[in-house]
Amino acid sequence: MMTLSPSKLATIIIRARKFDADIPGSGKARELKSFIAALNEDEQAELTAIMWIGRDTYEPEDLDEAIEMAKTEATVPTEDYLLDNPLLADHLEMGADALGIDLDAAEEETFPTV
Numbered sequence: 529m530m531t532l533s534p535s536k537l538a539t540i541i542i543r544a545r546k547f548d549a550d551i552p553g554s555g556k557a558r559e560l561k562s563f564i565a566a567l568n569e570d571e572q573a574e575l576t577a578i579m580w581i582g583r584d585t586y587e588p589e590d591l592d593e594a595i596e597m598a599k600t601e602a603t604v605p606t607e608d609y610l611l612d613n614p615l616l617a618d619h620l621e622m623g624a625d626a627l628g629i630d631l632d633a634a635e636e637e638t639f640p641t642v
Contacts, residue, residue: 532567532574537624538631540564540575544617557611564607572606573598575620579610582623591627 543560567575577594580586586594602609610616624631 530574532571532578534624534629534631534633536567536571537575537578537620537629541617541620541624541631544620547611547616561607561611564610565605567606569599570595573602576602576606576610578623578627578629579613579616579619580623581626582619582621583613583615588626588628 540560540563543556543563547556547560564572564575573595576598577586577591580594580598581588581591613619621631
């Protein structure tokens with residue numbers, strides 16, 4: 529069972545989309561980096577594994593292996609590693625979809641419409 533909640537994952541994807549459209553100096557990169565840095569080690573490894581599954585480095589059934597690899601291969605802060613991927617939001621969405629994580633429900637829970 530993953531420790532990274534779908535609502536945190538949805539928040540990261542939404543912030544990554546804002547980061548992609550960032551105007552230099554607006555602070556979107558700092559927000560996203562801070563959010564990822566505040567995750568615990570397991571959540572960061574799971575986030576990296578989801579991104580790897582989304583970019584087809586691992587198959588969904590290899591999630592546990594991907595998480596372990598993310599933990600052992602971490603040589604730079606996770607937030608720096610992930611933000612270096614220009615398709616981060618897309619890869620996270622594809623990884624979540626491959627793993628059957630319902631981001632729509634998490635997004636509604638995290639950012640309810642008024």
